[in-house]
Amino acid sequence: MDLKKKNVIWFVFYLLNSILLIIWGTLIFWLIKSHIIWDPLMFLLTFIPILFLIIIPLYFFIKSTVKLARNFKIQERLTISKKYLIASFFIAFIVWSLSILAFVLYLFPNAQFYNYNDGPYLLWNDDPKTTMTIIWHTKNPTESVLDFGESIGDMERFRISALEKRHIVKLRNLKAGTLYHYKIPDFSTIIYNFTTAPSASTPFNFTAISDTHAGLDPSEYGAVIDAMTPYQYDFIIHAGDLGPFVGEELDGWHIFFNHMERHASTSPYMVAIGNHEYGVDIFARNFKYFFPYNYVEDWGHYYSFDYSNAHFVMIDVFQNQLDWGGFLLEAQEAWLRQDLALNKDKWLFVVLHAPPYSTGDFNMHQKLASQLAPIFYENQVDVVLSGHDHITKLFGLIALKAGEAHTFL
Numbered sequence: 150m151d152l153k154k155k156n157v158i159w160f161v162f163y164l165l166n167s168i169l170l171i172i173w174g175t176l177i178f179w180l181i182k183s184h185i186i187w188d189p190l191m192f193l194l195t196f197i198p199i200l201f202l203i204i205i206p207l208y209f210f211i212k213s214t215v216k217l218a219r220n221f222k223i224q225e226r227l228t229i230s231k232k233y234l235i236a237s238f239f240i241a242f243i244v245w246s247l248s249i250l251a252f253v254l255y256l257f258p259n260a261q262f263y264n265y266n267d268g269p270y271l272l273w274n275d276d277p278k279t280t281m282t283i284i285w286h287t288k289n290p291t292e293s294v295l296d297f298g299e300s301i302g303d304m305e306r307f308r309i310s311a312l313e314k315r316h317i318v319k320l321r322n323l324k325a326g327t328l329y330h331y332k333i334p335d336f337s338t339i340i341y342n343f344t345t346a347p348s349a350s351t352p353f354n355f356t357a358i359s360d361t362h363a364g365l366d367p368s369e370y371g372a373v374i375d376a377m378t379p380y381q382y383d384f385i386i387h388a389g390d391l392g393p394f395v396g397e398e399l400d401g402w403h404i405f406f407n408h409m410e411r412h413a414s415t416s417p418y419m420v421a422i423g424n425h426e427y428g429v430d431i432f433a434r435n436f437k438y439f440f441p442y443n444y445v446e447d448w449g450h451y452y453s454f455d456y457s458n459a460h461f462v463m464i465d466v467f468q469n470q471l472d473w474g475g476f477l478l479e480a481q482e483a484w485l486r487q488d489l490a491l492n493k494d495k496w497l498f499v500v501l502h503a504p505p506y507s508t509g510d511f512n513m514h515q516k517l518a519s520q521l522a523p524i525f526y527e528n529q530v531d532v533v534l535s536g537h538d539h540i541t542k543l544f545g546l547i548a549l550k551a552g553e554a555h556t557f558l
């Protein structure tokens with residue numbers, strides 16, 4: 150066989166194996182993303198065979214590249230095969246560029262390159278009665294210095310001497326139901342305040358918002374904050390979709406922080422993750438970087454907290470990347486059942502981004518409803534708060550047992 154024909158065959162091999170590699174690579178990527186491989190049986194049945202199978206196309210991919218390169222060297226007069234070679238190297242360039250891009254986007258947490266002065270904002274990742282977490286971001290690495298106290302004239306200094314761009318100060322051993330003042334001397338001249346959760350069962354206000362997409366129209370989030378101000382709420386519940394873009398776009402986070410710090414600097418900001426906190430950032434690393442809540446597991450972004458006589462459960466409905474917003478994976482469902490059962494004596498609020506029931510554009514999340522509604526009934530959840538659909542709907546569901554009322558908002 151002459152070299153020209155051989156080159157055509159090697160080129161076909163090259164193309165086929167490139168495609169196979171992309172398919173296997175994508176499969177591995179989705180398996181990791183969907184957490185399926187963490188189940189030992191699934192790991193044996195799927196991940197190992199794929200790793201094994203990838204060796205074959207990888208072998209032919211390398212072999213065909215080497216052959217084509219060699220033939221190119223010794224047979225310069227074969228102008229047709231040169232075309233194949235140029236095309237094949239072009240494809241190789243695209244494949245490898247996309248791989249590198251994927252590596253950068255998927256595996257590299259880019260929030261470390263966040264270059265804005267933002268905050269401060271508050272959140273709880275521990276007992277709301279005795280702790281408060283204050284976060285702010287600086288363009289350049291600096292020490293974290295914060296003054297706080299019950300009176301403006303008599304503040305205590307908190308200092309972390311490590312140089313950081315993300316400053317997380319967690320105040321502990323605070324008094325319950327107490328007003329504290331704080332300021333960040335190197336960052337701003339403003340004196341902020343916050344109040345810790347009450348020690349006993351006390352009436353309280355909280356505000357629930359969602360899908361601020363803050364930044365699409367600068368007046369929108371501001372108007373919502375203005376409308377809420379007279380109610381003097383103790384904390385903010387956000388059902389996800391925070392900023393104008395998606396998780397990996399750092400500029401969008403900055404726009405969002407510019408809006409939210411207006412009220413999050415004095416009221417803790419408690420978010421149930423939305424789809425816009427993911428985007429290409431499939432592990433929501435940026436969200437975790439900006440909102441270090443007390444997550445139950447590394448891969449999911451769910452947690453719960455108490456305030457007065459109420460218990461708030463913040464669910465991650467996008468944890469299962471094979472069925473986005475479709476249902477919860479086993480571990481989260483088990484945790485949800487246990488967490489609700491342990492807190493039955495309190496008012497139960499569940500916050501999840503995609504609504505189990507809706508008549509909006511995204512419609513009902515049937516699987517979510519059939520998985521979660523029985524759990525909510527069983528554990529007498531009082532209110533379910535969702536977003537995602539950008540509409541307001543209130544569903545009062547007929548109780549299975551007399552005296553039980555459930556509201557899906």
Ligand SMILES: [Fe+2]
Nearest residue numbers: 360390537538
């Ligand atoms: Fe949204």
Ligand SMILES: [Fe+2]
Nearest residue numbers: 390423424537
């Ligand atoms: Fe959404």
